[in-house]
Amino acid sequence: MNFDDLIQGFPDLTTTGLAQGSIYALVALGYTLVYGVLRLINFAHSEVFMFGTFAALWTWGLMGYDSNSARPDLGTALLLVLVSLVVASLFSGGVAMVVEAVAYRPLRKRNAPPLVFLISAIGASFVLAELMGAFTERRQQGIPGLLPGEPLFSAGGWTVYPLQLATVVVALAVMFALDWFVSKTRFGRGIRAVAQDADTAALMGVNKGRVIALVFLLGGLLAGVAAVFYSMKQGNTRFNVGFLMGLKAFSAAVLGGIGNLRGALVGGLLLGLVESYGAALFGSNWTNVIAFVVLLVLLMFRPTGLLGESLGRARA
Amino acid sequence: MTTETVKKQRWKLNLRDRFQDMPKPARIAAMVVFVVLLYLLPTKAFYENLGFPIPMGSGYLPLYTTGSDMAGVLFQCGYYILLALGLNVVLGYAGLLDLGFFGFFAVGAYTVALLTSPESKLITEYNWLESPWPWLLTVPIAIALAMLSGVLLGWPTLRLRGDYLAIVTLGFAEIIRIVAKNQDWILNGDRGIPSVGHPPGTWPDGEPIFELEFTPYYWLVLTVIIGVIFLIRNLANSRVGRAWVAIREDEDAAELMGVPTFKFKLWAFAIGAAIGGLSGSLWAGQANFVNSATFSLENSILVLAAVLLGGAGSIGGAILGGFLVIYLPEWLRSVGDVFGWPTQVQVGNIHIDVSPTSLRFVIFGALLIVVMIYRPQGLWPNRRRAAELKDRQKEVAPVE
Amino acid sequence: MSERKALLEVDNVTLRFGGVVALNQVDFTLYEGEILGLIGPNGAGKTTCFNAMTGVYLPTEGQIRFKGEQVSGKKRNQITKMGMARTFQNIRLFPEMTALENVLVGTDAHNTTSVPTALLRLPKHWREERQSKARALELLSFVGITGRSDDLARNLSYGDQRRLEIARALATNPSLLCLDEPAAGFNPAEKVALLELIKKIRDSGVTVLLIEHDMRLVMGVTDRIVVLEFGRKIAEGTPEEVRDNPKVVAAYLGVPDAA
Ligand SMILES: Nc1ncnc2c1ncn2[C@@H]1O[C@H](COP(=O)(O)OP(=O)(O)O)[C@@H](O)[C@H]1O
Numbered sequence: 010m011n012f013d014d015l016i017q018g019f020p021d022l023t024t025t026g027l028a029q030g031s032i033y034a035l036v037a038l039g040y041t042l043v044y045g046v047l048r049l050i051n052f053a054h055s056e057v058f059m060f061g062t063f064a065a066l067w068t069w070g071l072m073g074y075d076s077n078s079a080r081p082d083l084g085t086a087l088l089l090v091l092v093s094l095v096v097a098s099l100f101s102g103g104v105a106m107v108v109e110a111v112a113y114r115p116l117r118k119r120n121a122p123p124l125v126f127l128i129s130a131i132g133a134s135f136v137l138a139e140l141m142g143a144f145t146e147r148r149q150q151g152i153p154g155l156l157p158g159e160p161l162f163s164a165g166g167w168t169v170y171p172l173q174l175a176t177v178v179v180a181l182a183v184m185f186a187l188d189w190f191v192s193k194t195r196f197g198r199g200i201r202a203v204a205q206d207a208d209t210a211a212l213m214g215v216n217k218g219r220v221i222a223l224v225f226l227l228g229g230l231l232a233g234v235a236a237v238f239y240s241m242k243q244g245n246t247r248f249n250v251g252f253l254m255g256l257k258a259f260s261a262a263v264l265g266g267i268g269n270l271r272g273a274l275v276g277g278l279l280l281g282l283v284e285s286y287g288a289a290l291f292g293s294n295w296t297n298v299i300a301f302v303v304l305l306v307l308l309m310f311r312p313t314g315l316l317g318e319s320l321g322r323a324r325a
Numbered sequence: 326m327t328t329e330t331v332k333k334q335r336w337k338l339n340l341r342d343r344f345q346d347m348p349k350p351a352r353i354a355a356m357v358v359f360v361v362l363l364y365l366l367p368t369k370a371f372y373e374n375l376g377f378p379i380p381m382g383s384g385y386l387p388l389y390t391t392g393s394d395m396a397g398v399l400f401q402c403g404y405y406i407l408l409a410l411g412l413n414v415v416l417g418y419a420g421l422l423d424l425g426f427f428g429f430f431a432v433g434a435y436t437v438a439l440l441t442s443p444e445s446k447l448i449t450e451y452n453w454l455e456s457p458w459p460w461l462l463t464v465p466i467a468i469a470l471a472m473l474s475g476v477l478l479g480w481p482t483l484r485l486r487g488d489y490l491a492i493v494t495l496g497f498a499e500i501i502r503i504v505a506k507n508q509d510w511i512l513n514g515d516r517g518i519p520s521v522g523h524p525p526g527t528w529p530d531g532e533p534i535f536e537l538e539f540t541p542y543y544w545l546v547l548t549v550i551i552g553v554i555f556l557i558r559n560l561a562n563s564r565v566g567r568a569w570v571a572i573r574e575d576e577d578a579a580e581l582m583g584v585p586t587f588k589f590k591l592w593a594f595a596i597g598a599a600i601g602g603l604s605g606s607l608w609a610g611q612a613n614f615v616n617s618a619t620f621s622l623e624n625s626i627l628v629l630a631a632v633l634l635g636g637a638g639s640i641g642g643a644i645l646g647g648f649l650v651i652y653l654p655e656w657l658r659s660v661g662d663v664f665g666w667p668t669q670v671q672v673g674n675i676h677i678d679v680s681p682t683s684l685r686f687v688i689f690g691a692l693l694i695v696v697m698i699y700r701p702q703g704l705w706p707n708r709r710r711a712a713e714l715k716d717r718q719k720e721v722a723p724v725e
Numbered sequence: 726m727s728e729r730k731a732l733l734e735v736d737n738v739t740l741r742f743g744g745v746v747a748l749n750q751v752d753f754t755l756y757e758g759e760i761l762g763l764i765g766p767n768g769a770g771k772t773t774c775f776n777a778m779t780g781v782y783l784p785t786e787g788q789i790r791f792k793g794e795q796v797s798g799k800k801r802n803q804i805t806k807m808g809m810a811r812t813f814q815n816i817r818l819f820p821e822m823t824a825l826e827n828v829l830v831g832t833d834a835h836n837t838t839s840v841p842t843a844l845l846r847l848p849k850h851w852r853e854e855r856q857s858k859a860r861a862l863e864l865l866s867f868v869g870i871t872g873r874s875d876d877l878a879r880n881l882s883y884g885d886q887r888r889l890e891i892a893r894a895l896a897t898n899p900s901l902l903c904l905d906e907p908a909a910g911f912n913p914a915e916k917v918a919l920l921e922l923i924k925k926i927r928d929s930g931v932t933v934l935l936i937e938h939d940m941r942l943v944m945g946v947t948d949r950i951v952v953l954e955f956g957r958k959i960a961e962g963t964p965e966e967v968r969d970n971p972k973v974v975a976a977y978l979g980v981p982d983a984a
């Protein structure tokens with residue numbers, strides 16, 4: 010174990026962790042939203058995210074930027090990011106709704122047991138990943154560097170990069186928007202009503218089918234945002250990037266209390282930090298193992314997470 | 326439901342009933358004939374005559390695989406059937422969704438490779454072994470280690486809810502794979518372990534039986550499958566099998582009726598893992614070379630598809646499913662050759678591999694969804710599910 | 726009566742679910758060989774009491790002793806093995822198992838065949854199978870469902886399912902049988918038959934704890950009655966004493982409790 014690295018790099022590790030954690034939080038929200046209303050782990054959500062990374066890649070490609078292009082100036086870069094955010098979210102949101110319509114809705118009509126839902130979701134996840142694999146010849150694809158690579162700010166061993174700042178700011182903004190949407194709008198009330206008690210909500214005239222579709226859409230939109238920042242951070246993507254992201258985001262959701270929106274934020278950030286510190290402590294080879302160990306320990310000792318389950322009861 | 330489908334279902338059920346109603350000697354004789362045919366299957370003179378005429382092309386559509394060695398395909402079917410039989414114990418009987426099942430296959434294969442290869446680091450670097458062990462001796466060790474890893478994985482996770490169990494087992498298998506891939510210490514990462522030992526035995530002329538030729542491996546795996554079926558049936562028709570099904574049906578009620586649920590769930594994990602490990606050791610005995618790439622997530626899902634496609638909780642279903650997930654894509658490739666199906670299509674400057682064997686993961690992923698929606702009991706449901714189907718028809722009938 | 730041996734002692738048990746106090750210092754004793762009725766309006770805490778006894782919930786306070794041994798903290802299957810068996814208010818059979826297999830799961834509570842024995846079909850396996858099967862068939866006819874042993878539990882009629890649950894519980898060879906509203910959904914004729922069955926069970930040497938919210942039903946069969954309301958024990962005594970108790974009358978007529 011390497012405590013020196015941890016102590017010296019602490020400020021930077023914290024920034025990295027928070028940036029990575031906000032991405033986890035965005036994806037975790039997708040799990041939590043669906044779990045909140047359906048009591049179901051949407052296995053295919055990882056693939057919804059993965060499609061977002063490709064949507065971003067293709068958008069930039071169409072706009073003339075691939076991994077060989079030189080870095081654009083700041084204005085162009087911001088424009089590129091903005092466009093890709095819109096396209097990737099819509100794309101991921103669309104994929105999520107298709108998954109819901111194809112793999113879940115027919116089962117809901119048949120009142121299938123939970124195991125059947127889970128297996129159908131696994132099938133959907135698999136189809137999506139493999140389709141993308143076939144379409145991309147299973148190759149890793151480079152992502153162009155867009156935002157300036159120089160530090161935004163550097164003082165006393167603490168460095169912040171533009172991408173990190175952008176990630177955290179956008180992620181927080183999106184999450185506040187979601188919070189507002191769920192707690193203040195009519196649609197949000199519908200979501201909370203279904204989350205609390207689906208049958209009563211239906212009796213009160215809430216259209217359950219529409220609420221569920223909406224929840225998948227929201228989760229997809231957020232995953233698309235996450236996908237854009239993830240791609241820029243990672244510098245590449247591949248048809249199977251969804252798997253590890255899914256596992257980690259799910260861990261984050263469970264960490265905060267699955268079904269609890271604010272829990273997903275807390276869980277995501279916390280997981281990002283733990284991973285970042287852990288990587289310094291044990292070596293970066295173990296990064297992926299850390300999230301998994303966190304998940305395992307958590308499930309064994311506090312399966313309801315830090316903030317507790319339930320979208321219905323959590324006010325947001 | 327139309328009367329026609331009802332009639333069709335009834336006919337299917339009757340077929341099963343009719344077999345059951347035959348006198349016992351006749352049933353046994355039929356089974357023996359069937360098993361003999363199975364042993365003959367990789368014989369060219371035999372399988373070349375299987376097929377049916379078609380009105381176009383070469384005029385004859387073979388049932389064997391023209392694109393790859395039939396015996397090789399059958400061997401692959403064999404170890405997938407074993408895997409499916411193992412997962413069927415865990416998922417079909419005890420109702421536990423273990424998505425990391427292929428991990429036990431890996432444990433079995435690596436154990437055999439490490440102990441039988443002269444290039445194993447156990448010999449070359451650590452001097453733990455003097456010389457490679459014979460394959461046969463390592464199989465029980467492989468089974469035992471797979472079992473042990475099943476218990477180690479099950480101990481902390483079997484207290485979890487079903488969906489959490491699925492994610493944790495999935496993550497566990499993937500993490501193990503990543504570790505195996507990235508470390509050089511013993512498993513040799515991507516470079517893997519070559520020169521893995523083969524099963525023993527020589528022909529009368531002194532040539533080894535188990536070499537490059539697939540047929541003997543197929544006979545071996547077929548024999549193992551038959552043995553495993555008997556053992557699983559012994560378990561299924563006993564206190565153990567009843568406990569498993571009771572746990573699947575209603576875990577709380579089972580526990581309140583005196584079933585030590587945790588113990589039997591752990592046993593299900595261990596038995597499944599043992600069969601998975603056995604499958605891995607058979608595969609390694611043929612494959613010659615073992616590395617981390619074999620143990621990808623896709624294979625775990627393929628085994629899952631096999632069990633559910635065939636029918637969870639049914640031995641026949643696991644066999645049918647394990648056979649289909651391997652044979653069907655291979656056969657479709659032969660069919661594609663007959664009809665001129667391309668292996669690649671070009672979209673812009675992207676070459677998409679469209680051969681059925683490459684698309685099989687897409688196909689079976691999609692089939693999982695379709696089966697879950699339209700036939701959750703699988704193609705060859707166990708007796709009870711079939712009965713349930715029958716009842717539903719009765720329930721539906723008067724409404725027409 | 727007082728010199729009879731105590732089989733089950735519920736000793737000042739309190740059980741809370743968050744804010745709900747489902748059991749509030751409930752205290753009663755069950756003696757060997759009797760039929761004790763546990764009655765009370767819906768939501769009084771009767772089922773919760775069963776759940777605390779059989780290890781489903783841990784009491785927040787108080788103790789439950791069975792045959793002098795503390796029950797709380799023991800595993801559920803161990804409690805069953807100690808000789809306490811139960812049925813469920815909402816039938817919880819194993820729907821995809823046959824009637825016979827359902828009962829066999831009960832007899833298995835005292836069998837010891839595990840994987841090695843079953844795998845190799847050792848003599849113990851055969852012996853236990855033979856004995857269990859004979860016992861299970863006997864129980865099926867004891868509760869009155871002969872001839873349907875190979876039917877799936879889910880296909881039995883409602884009444885047969887209730888009886889099968891009793892057979893399954895008896896199969897664990899209990900000294901105490903707890904029945905949670907076994908007559909729910911029965912017509913009067915079926916209720917009479919059930920009461921006969923309960924007496925037969927008691928006569929075979931099994932102590933019975935019977936939950937029922939229909940008071941008239943329990944009058945004819947129980948030796949003593951404990952009455953719960955809002956998680957509290959409000960009365961205890963012979964059927965006559967309980968019937969004449971004003972608190973019980975008030976609870977059942979829905980009059981606010983004076984005490
Ligand atoms: N698991 C639980 N969580 C929360 N409250 C419960 C739970 N089980 C029972 N209760 C509450 O405890 C009280 C007693 O319920 P119960 O024992 O089922 O009553 P009875 O069987 O007498 O009709 C009720 O108010 C019920 O809502």
Ligand SMILES: [Mg+2]
Pocket residue numbers: 771772773814
């Ligand atoms: Mg009750």
